Each structure stands twice: as structure tokens, then as C-alpha cells.
Amino acid sequence: MKKHSFINIVIGLSLFTLVSLKAEPARNPVIWADVPDMSMIRVGDTYYMSSTTMHMSPGVPIMKSKDLVNWQLVNYAYDILDDVDALNLTNGKSAYGGGSWASCLRYHSGMYVVSTFSGITGKTYIYTTTDIENGPWNKISFEPSYHDHTIFFDNDGRVYMIWGAGKLRMVELKEDLSGIKEGTQRVLIENASAPAGDNIGLPSEGSQLFKVNGKYYLFNIAWPRGGMRTVIIHRADHITGPYEGRVALQDKGVAQGGLIDTPDGRWFAYLFRDYGSVGRVPYLVPVTWEDGWPVLGVNGKVPDTLDLPASEGLIPGIVASDEFTRVEGDRALPLVWQWNHTPDNTLWSLSQRQGYLRLTTGRVDSSFVMAKNTLTQRTIGPEGTGSTSIDISQMKNGDFAGLALLQKKYGLVGVKKSDGAKSIVMVSAETGEAVELESVPLSQNTIYLKAKCDFRNRADVAYFYYSLDGKSWKPIGEQLKMEYTLPHFMGYRFGLFNYATKTPGGYVDFDYFHIFLPR
DSSP: OOHHHHHHHHHHHHHHHHHHHHTSOEESSSSOSOOOSOEEEEETTEEEEEOOOBTEESEEEEEEESSSSSEEEEEEEESOSOOOHHHHTOTTOOOTTOSBOOOEEEEETTEEEEEEEETTTTEEEEEEESOTTTOOOEEEEESSOOTTOEEEEOTTSOEEEEEEESEEEEEEEOTTSSSBOTTOOEEEESOTTGGGOSOEEEEEEEEEEEEETTEEEEEEEEEETTSOOEEEEEEESSTTOOOEEEEEEOSTTOEEEEEEEOTTSOEEEEEEEEOGGGOEEEEEEEEEEETTEEEESBTTBOOSEESSOOOOOSTTTTSOOBOOOOOTTOOSSOTTOEEESSOOGGGEESTTTTTOEEEEOOSBOSSGGGOSOOEEEEOOSSEEEEEEEEEOTTOOTTEEEEEEEESTTOEEEEEEEETTEEEEEEEEOTTSSOEEEEEEEEOSSEEEEEEEEEOGGGOOEEEEEEESSSSSEEEOSOOEEOOOOTTTTSOOEEEEEEEESSOSOOEEEEEEEEEEOOO
């Protein structure tokens, strides 16, 4: 396939989409992709947002917007969270569903602060910088791991952290953020779930604290049994309390987040919704103020449309195609890419063959989910397709390379080499176990692969294809019924992979990765 032809097509479609969408209002979800646990700030007329990507590396993505709707990845808080077996995919351990969880993003006295935590390492992490878009970041870590915490800089110069589930606790931090001040831990709210009733499944968590007009507002989420994710807000005149709480929103399961205001004085709540296999997607909810309380929604409901600029699409701000061509000054990998766990940087290259991503095997792996150096980016709704072309001439016996949709119940299409012969295979882990559903003999060294996702009306199905010439596509295997599983705790991701099952040292070259939406 000629790369320039594809680029012209995409540019044409993008301009068509842009013109079409500008006549319409912004719509919820504002990002139809996996961007959970948002934390948001406004600095002047610019918004910044952090999110959760857990076991991916680099981690804690930082996004930027001028209008709360159109977001662009601009940085990550860290390249590597920590050097432990689970994050490195070594010694049979993995960090699926772990890594770093809900972050808190704040701006204080010219400094940007991102804090997060990890059950894998048992630590709390704080990253600081004066340049959020370029870094560098200063890293601080200490024990223990404070679950779903919010960091808060008060007007008197003191710094606090609030965390917990159900019973919320507060501690004061040292001025340099290097740890807690001894003797400052206290119970802030004994039962923060209480406003949502007695029959609670998921106790109140996801703390985010704000100060507006001298009062403190603490946002949390709870999940009553048989009900839906619920926004709870507690209010106090003093940071130490006492706090009074109320249910702030129960609609569509949209919950967990906080407050943001616009330069012209409007208020919104940023929240997210579990949206099936694509992941947890961000929503914006208008906020008005009554009797000193933020009132979320329009008549208590989450609106489908918003009085904000229309979305110009998620390409290329959140997801993007990549020709793997680089010129001086380019990033090695655009920010849309993240590695599944911590990569081995000696085993991938964009320079050993210009215009190609080379993935070399460095060890023997037992399965796709335990393979090192799988390169991923988000899938997107309502429909999205990813495709690639691979030169497989340097594979070794036992090697397996291709294009995947990564989650616990993954699906993939790729090339296996066994006893000197190559075959195109489709593998499905829909049942929880990997099953090879179809195999087609292959006699050439270039193969084209494609995976299509359909998230419309939560259909959550995917289809896999291959082509020998990049023009005529054939389906392979069966459709994959995608499922968002808690063991992986992440929406499905496109993944480019290559791993060895017998002898390391083989490699494959990916010519491009194209992601696009239907017209």
C-alpha cells in the first residue's frame, strides 16, 4: 500500500468529518475511548487532565484542551513506574489490573503536581514539574500506598492527602511532599457512603477535594447494590470537618471525578461511565450552584449535548496512525503509543530499518499476554479499525507476530512459524483460554492484517482480516465477543506484537499502523 495515498484519504475524510461536526454541539461522551479516573485543572485558559493507564508504560497520561471537549496527549508523568517483576513481566509475574491507579493533578505556586499510587509496589508517588507539557518531572515516592487519594494545597500553605474506601482518612504532608508528617493521620469521614444508603456494594472512594468560595467540597463515588455508580459530595467549612454529605447524581452510572470552571464563569463536573469493552469514557455534566451546593446535571440528568464547541474527533489527539518514519527532532514514539508493561528498549527500533518498527524477540515467552514489548494504543468508539503490514522474513521457528486486541479475553491475527513453514492464524481467548480458530498457509514474506471493533449500542464485537496484497481482504476465524474484565481493568487496545516460543533473536518489521473510523 502506498503510504501517501492513505494519508491523502485520511486527510480528506478528516476535513469532511471536521466540517460536518462543527455544525453540531458537543456530545457526551466527550471522549469515546478509555480515559478513566480523570483529574482536571485549569491554568489560565488551558485545561489539563490526567488519567489512568495502570500497567502501561509510560504512565499517567497528561492531556491538554482549550475547550474541555477536544483533547490532545502532551506528556506522561513517568516513563517507568518502578523496577519490579510484575511491572517488567518477568519471573511469571504481571501487573494486569495493577500498576498505577487514579491520579490527582493539581497546580500550586507555579508547580504542577501529579500524585498516584500502586498496590503492586505498595507506594504513593508524587511527580512535580514547572513545565507540564515538556517536563522534566521530579519523582518522590514513599510508603504506604494511599488508595484513590486526593492531594490538596490549602491557602495557609499546608498540604493534605485524603484517601480510603468507605472510611476516609486524612494526613498532612511534609512541605517538600517527601512523606507524611507524623501524628497527623485522622479519620475524616467515618462512613462516606452513608448518603447513598445502607445497601452499599462499592464503598465510597475516588476522593477529589476542591475549595470554592471558602468551602471545601469532597467528591466521591459509591455503588449501591442493585443500583448504579453514584456521585456523593460532602461539604465543610473547615478542611478537618465536620462534613455533611448528599447524593449529587444518579444517572447512567456516570460518576467519579470532580469540578472544573471555565474562564467565563461556567461550571462542569468531569466524570466517567463504564461503557463496555471500549473502557471507561469521560462525560461532562453542567453544574449550577444552589445554597452553596454544586447541583449536577439538567434536572438531575446527564445531558447528551453540551453548550461547548463540537468535537473534532479523537484522531490524532488521542489515537493516531503511524508510518514509523521519523525525522530529526521527532519523538521516538508518538504519545498515543504505550507499551504493555515496561519495555526492553534494546529490543525495538525505528532506525535499524528506516520507516519501519522492528520488534526483536529477546527471550522465550509462554503466551501473548506474557510477551514483552507489545506496543499498544486505545481502541475508539463507536467503530474503529486498525491495520498494519509486516515483513516476516526474519522470523525464527516458534515465533508469533501480528495485530491484537488486548484484554484478558483477547483476539489476534498474526503469523506463526513452525518447522520452517509460516501460517496466518486467528486466535481467540473469548472463553478465557486461547484457541486457534483458523490457520491459513502462507508462502510470502509480507502480510497485511486488520482488526475492526464495533462498540455501537455496546455490541462489543470485533472482526479480523488478512490480505496478501493490501487490497483484497479476507475474514479469518470468528468474531470476538469483547468483554471488559476486571483482571485487566482496561478497555481493549490495539497491539503490535512479536514473541518467541522456542528461540529468541528473530525479528519482524511493521511498515505502518493505520487507525480510522468509518465514513
